[in-house]
Amino acid sequence: MYKILDKSIIGADEMVLNMGPQHPSTHGVLRLKIVTDGEVVSHIEPIIGYLHRCFEKHCENLSYEQIAPFADRCDYLAAMHMGHAYAISVEKLLGIEELPSRVEYIRVILAEFQRISSHLIAIGVFGLDVGAITPFTWTLRDRERIIDLFEQVTGARLLYNYIWPGGLAHDLPPTFVNKALEFLDYFEPQIEEYNNLLTTNKIFIERSADVGVMPKDVAINYGVTGPSLRGSGMPFDLRKDEPYSIYSKFDFDVPIGEGLMGTVGDSWDRYYVKVLEMKESIKILRQALPQIPDGDVQSALPKKIRPKKGEIYSRYETARGDVGFYIRSGGKNTPTRLKMRSPAYCNLSVLNEISAGWMISDVITVLGSLDIVLGEIDR
């Protein structure tokens, strides 16, 4: 009805804006080349590689044990997940079928704690992206408690190298279970606080609901996984659909985006799925913590990792989505090829599709809701 003037008549130009590699909201050294028309963004091109460390090539010169700490460093916000994913893939390569159940329990417990801590960062940083600073410090405060637990278990606070192929580096300390339960009791009411402060805030809803809607088919076409896919209403979770470790023993739901505040698959849904997933993780932890069996955590540890010739691909559900390790062994103690499918890389690729046509502020919102980690994208 109201025709917008043809741009060529008034001689208006589009402006190219470089967001990053040094920018507060690109979550690392990501560079976004944004073509803008006023405040409205018409095209976004993510330019990556500022953090490239030749992970895959480097691994070809490292023994299987030595790769584990480097795998941790890919997704530094969920290092336990990467360690677990790598351990599972090497076990598959070695043909280790059964692990002591104590090992599996400890792995699942730590993985779920890691999921909570990673989602805490995602939630807090998303708040920061839309301008709320207080939720960020609150979530980091609670994440610190999880990191304390990890420090007690592994001795490290960020990059653990704790889950080894075939077992664990150490056993749990005896006080861990009580401290973990104590933390859960403390943490559950905190989620309500975040909801009151951020999730249900009117301005927050205005900023994130209906913004950057990712329909289910778009998400599937781009290979989006993890909370971002589930935010689009697709109940796909490897823990349920291809259960690894002992996830089949636990009772938990896969939360999906329902479009409570807007359309299914908007930024608010992607955000809220993470909040709900923290609750599900607590559910799993409450089931797993009291029933850790006794046993030796290092009994299945192979003396020397020298797999037979062959290749495997294994998948794992990290906090950001489906991470895959393809390993080809040439019968030596180093892999001849290691390929990692990183979830954040695939999630980032959808950015232009879902945020073109929105404003600059919304690009930040969408980027925040996709929850990317540059260490994993660039590898």
Add this chain to the structure above:
Amino acid sequence: MPIPDLGILLFLGLCGLIVGSAFMVVTSPNLVHSAVSLLFTFFGIAAIYIYLYADFIAATQVVVYVGGILVLIIFGVMLTNKIENATITSKTHNQIPGALFSGILLLLQFYAIFNTKWLVNDNPEKSSTVMDIGELLLGKYLLPFEVVSILLLSALIGAAMLSRKKVD
């Protein structure tokens, strides 16, 4: 040496400011610089209004010209040119006819100034002009006032129409 009246000095300073900055407006090759010079011109004129005990008009001058029109001018200058190469310039054309025309205008003004019988009030009343303005606007000049209001209203509606989102 007798101390000159500071009021006169200040007045002369203001006049200098107005004329100087107005000159800058015309001669500056950079459009944004011209717009900024205009800021000082407007301020100086507001100060002159204060000299006339017209405080309401002075404040209106600042609100409308500085806070509104000047902002829009700078806004427009900024938006209609590329920021990257920052070549916002203005050129002078038709210098001779322009000089002739303005010279004639100047002469006319001088003629008017020297042939007008100025009313000089030696003891101006230091009272607010707001009351008078209000009464005049809603009394004697009600019709023009309303006509102007309708003009502004239609301009407002027109602006809203133009800036509306495209509706399919």
Add this chain to the structure above:
Amino acid sequence: MSEYINNIIYGVKSFITGMNLTLKHFRNKKDLVATLQYPNEKWPLPERNIGFDPSEYNVIRSRLHVDIDDCIGCLQCERACPVDCIKIDTIKPPKGSDFDCGKTSHDTQKKMIVPRFTIDMSECMYCDLCVHPCPEECIYMVGGPNEPKHEIDYEFSQYERHGLVFEFATATDQDIIDIGAEDYLKERKAKEEKRIKGENLKGVVHQEDSVSSALSDPITPVAAAPVAAAPVAAAPVAAVPIDFNIKSIDFIEDKTVRGTAKKAFMGAKRAKLEGAAMIDFIIAELDKASKLDDDIKNTLEGFKGGKN
């Protein structure tokens, strides 16, 4: 219209909820503040039983430490390290020598002495991989079995990067002489002098020079390395005493000619030609590429006669 009003009402409600929450935190600051005033208050490190059993290790990863008296020089930790931050030299006593290397606290007879055991903590990535293979449990992150001896220290810092290279070996020069390894001492001394003089650095610079000028041959960078190091190591090996290496070609000013010459040089090297034969080969190659002029030829011929 009702949606408009509802929106406003919901907004006001959510604002009041949020502001209540932050006010609650503001008022209960005494209980809720989570900050630790670092230099005055220290981070409480998780405690564990300290013992020699692996399950009782204190797992805190703060700094690598070596009980050098227990080290048998098996190099397991050096091999395990993914970033090569551990460097160990060992010297075995010659056969028949009655040199006593000592015993570890596990009563293992040591078979060699360790004159060098450096750990560069600026390179260490705290992965803990070196700790586990040690048969004598002598390398550990501080806070390990010998905790009473070493305070847990997570705030070590140095003014220079060099200060983070820790030397753990205690073997004195006398020990090394006793074991009969004067060569090792000399070598070490030479290396140290070279390091202080900065010769290694010069070598690198030269090498980079020649690499950049001979980029046309992709093999050159790899092959150039041993050549650059030649003046030190190759002196006794050189069969023909002609002072001619790849840097000698640099006198050629034309870049393309120089590149061809270098290519020829590398070809000669691969063909195991040396000395005069090499120079002949280079001249022939240049001639083939019709890039040879008299100056170059004369200079190259001049190399044959020894010092130029």
Add this chain to the structure above:
Amino acid sequence: MTSALDYLIELLAFTGLDHSILVVLAIHIPALAIFLVMVVNATIAVYVERKVAAFMQDRLGPMEVGLFGFKGGRRFWGGIGQTIADAIKLLTKEDIVPDNADKKLMLLAPFIIFIGAFLTFIAVPFSENLVVSDFNVGIFYIIAMSSVGVIGIILAGWSSNNKWSLYGAMRAAAQIVSYEIPIGLTLLLVVIVAGSLNLGDIVQWQADNRWFIIHSPFTFVAFFIYFISVVAETNRTPFDIPEAESELVAGWMTEYSGFKWAIFFLSEYANMLIVSIVASVVFLGGWLSPLAILNIGIPESWMILDGPILGFFWVMLKALFLVFVMMWFRWTFPRLRVDQLMYLCWKVFIPFCLANLFFVSIWELISGTIFR
């Protein structure tokens, strides 16, 4: 209400100098006082802002820098010298000007913003009779002068020759020009009721009747509209889109550093104080004691303090509470988007203001004829 300027001229009359020289002398004293008020206000407000932020976020805030060896004593009020140290740091910092920037305008911009805040202070009453110059059109003058700052912002953004700064400037211009309308309309409502543009008369009206915030439901709503609009006018969260650090790095301040940046800060906090004082004078009774509403008398012996001192205390108490609320907003809410900000202004505040204006006129007509 007499102004401080007239008082000073009378005070200096004993010197027997010419009247015009006295005026010049008398102008400098309040000017210095205003500058001091701005500096002290910024110093204290930055410290308090940091502490408020820290406590709302479960942190401690600045704790280390003391004043003459005094570190603040109590754990929760430590680091009292922090902002002074920051000020010294800012003044001694290198002044960085980008190569392609318009250097003259880049230097001019902070001063235009500063002058805007400075000139506004002339008409801001800190107490009865404690005002530099008592204008007949006090409120209108304050609205006029607070609109000068926006030109400084636009120039700062444009002259930096940085795309982010330009975006900040564009947003600031649109935002501040729009939000002047609801501010003007809410103050107009008060002017209609009180029948004067003079701030002294407005407070006198409140002394005769009641505070404007509790005068009628419409003035109650008007207070909130005014307050939220001035939060937007001073570019504070949730309306800080011109500087939006997560989107535009620092918006129009991106390329500024050192002393010029300090001036921006000075002006920002001065503007916060100005709008809070205006709100407290116009809506919250100014220098009237809130105890009087509750019928609590002040002891006779305290009456010596009545007048400027107690009035100053009440004005500042109310104003500083509003400043605290602004900080409270900032550490609670996310930021709005540009179009939502405009929506809020044009589709929520202005309709409400116009309706308010209409209803309050009717209310005054009825209450004027029936209840009086």
